[in-house]
Amino acid sequence: MASGPEESGRERIVQASSPSNDADKLAGDQALEERAQDMTSNEEIAAKARSKDLRPHRFQDYVGQRAVVDSISIAVMAAKKRGDTLDHALFHGPPGLGKTTISQIIARELDSQLIHTSGPALERPADVVGLLSNLKTGDVLFIDEIHRLSHAVEEYLYSAMEDFRVDFMTGAGAFAKSINLPLQPFTLIGSTTRAGMLSAPLRERFGLAYHLDFYSTEELARVVTRSAGILEVDVSESGAHEIARRSRGTPRISNRLLRRVRDFAEVRNSGTITDAVAAEAMEIEGVDALGLDRLDRLYLMTLSKNYQGGPAGIQALAATINEDQQTLEDVVEPFLLKIGFMIRTPQGRRTTADGFEHIGLPPRLDGPTGQGTLL
Ligand code: ADP
Numbered sequence: 001m002a003s004g005p006e007e008s009g010r011e012r013i014v015q016a017s018s019p020s021n022d023a024d025k026l027a028g029d030q031a032l033e034e035r036a037q038d039m040t041s042n043e044e045i046a047a048k049a050r051s052k053d054l055r056p057h058r059f060q061d062y063v064g065q066r067a068v069v070d071s072i073s074i075a076v077m078a079a080k081k082r083g084d085t086l087d088h089a090l091f092h093g094p095p096g097l098g099k100t101t102i103s104q105i106i107a108r109e110l111d112s113q114l115i116h117t118s119g120p121a122l123e124r125p126a127d128v129v130g131l132l133s134n135l136k137t138g139d140v141l142f143i144d145e146i147h148r149l150s151h152a153v154e155e156y157l158y159s160a161m162e163d164f165r166v167d168f169m170t171g172a173g174a175f176a177k178s179i180n181l182p183l184q185p186f187t188l189i190g191s192t193t194r195a196g197m198l199s200a201p202l203r204e205r206f207g208l209a210y211h212l213d214f215y216s217t218e219e220l221a222r223v224v225t226r227s228a229g230i231l232e233v234d235v236s237e238s239g240a241h242e243i244a245r246r247s248r249g250t251p252r253i254s255n256r257l258l259r260r261v262r263d264f265a266e267v268r269n270s271g272t273i274t275d276a277v278a279a280e281a282m283e284i285e286g287v288d289a290l291g292l293d294r295l296d297r298l299y300l301m302t303l304s305k306n307y308q309g310g311p312a313g314i315q316a317l318a319a320t321i322n323e324d325q326q327t328l329e330d331v332v333e334p335f336l337l338k339i340g341f342m343i344r345t346p347q348g349r350r351t352t353a354d355g356f357e358h359i360g361l362p363p364r365l366d367g368p369t370g371q372g373t374l375l
Helices: 005-017 022-051 066-082 099-109 125-133 151-163 200-204 217-231 237-245 251-268 275-284 294-306 314-321 325-338 353-358
Strands: 089-092 114-118 140-144 165-170 177-182 187-192 208-211 342-345 348-351
Touching (some): 066 208, 099 114, 151 165, 151 187, 217 237, 217 251, 314 348
8 A cells, every 4th residue: 555645654753752773662562561461460350359259149149047038038029029119128237247248139139229338428418318319219228337327317218218208408597498309219228237226216117127147157168168169269078167167157257267278278288178277277367266366365365364254344345455345346245245255244244154264264253154054
């Protein structure tokens, strides 16, 4: 093809802006190529991470919590059959037990869009009014940590949940005007670690309310085996049980420990996770045979040693350990209560005989007993 003046002109410009000698040009090309490769590997990493999403996507993949799954799946099927929106639902229980996961499954099974927000994110009434007015028919609004909604924001939810409308004021003084805004029918799903902190009017507006409990070792072993399959990790049955036993009854911890044990197995061993490999890796992580981590043991040691087994107030304990009170109440205490290492009394927290024994201290003779333990 004959090159016209315009084309040769363009060629010149290209040449002028390109590296003047061959070595520079080569280096430039190589850098471009490396960047392109970097981008591909970043995309590959992102795609890999996405394909290794450990969250179950359907009810049949959701391990355990049978009573909850049976009840909510019937409610979902009935709502779909009627062509109606699902009743508002509340999930409560300690962190990491699958409240967000089951909410996502519900939205998926309803073929609805899930809008994810949290109590602390909805600071001003305008935030919640904006969010609600943008909802489409059948949308699922998921509010995590719903107990942390401010009172002012919460009040807008009452009429929104009950009558699908919000009333709000615009302007001020003589220009103040009350506006009644109709909303599209939607489903609110609230998630909380503190059902007790929810106000009665809000709690009463949930037609469905479920408590998620800690998982059994068998159930967690199933979670580990399922996740190992997705992560393409080789884990023996006894290895899965070892991880499950140390997971504090919590699937999120099972998945976290599985990843740590996998790293350990890949670096130090053949890559297969046996019970011995799992136990060694978790000892290094500071997770003991019952699944207690450093913070759990520090809490128990402080209550048992500094406060001679209590009774001690939670504020005093939090100050001594230098840890956030809410973390102790939401994360540490539920599991210690569950395994009977401590009790809550009106006077304060107390270590049980089992709790003393676990950290190698002699029990107090006037102290409470643990579950199934006689002093
Ligand atoms: P929460 O909202 O209660 O804090 P999540 O729903 O975020 O907990 O769950 C934490 C992780 O644990 C999820 O990423 C998921 O992989 C896993 N998980 C939770 N529940 C289950 C379950 N029933 N079956 C399998 N995996 C689960």
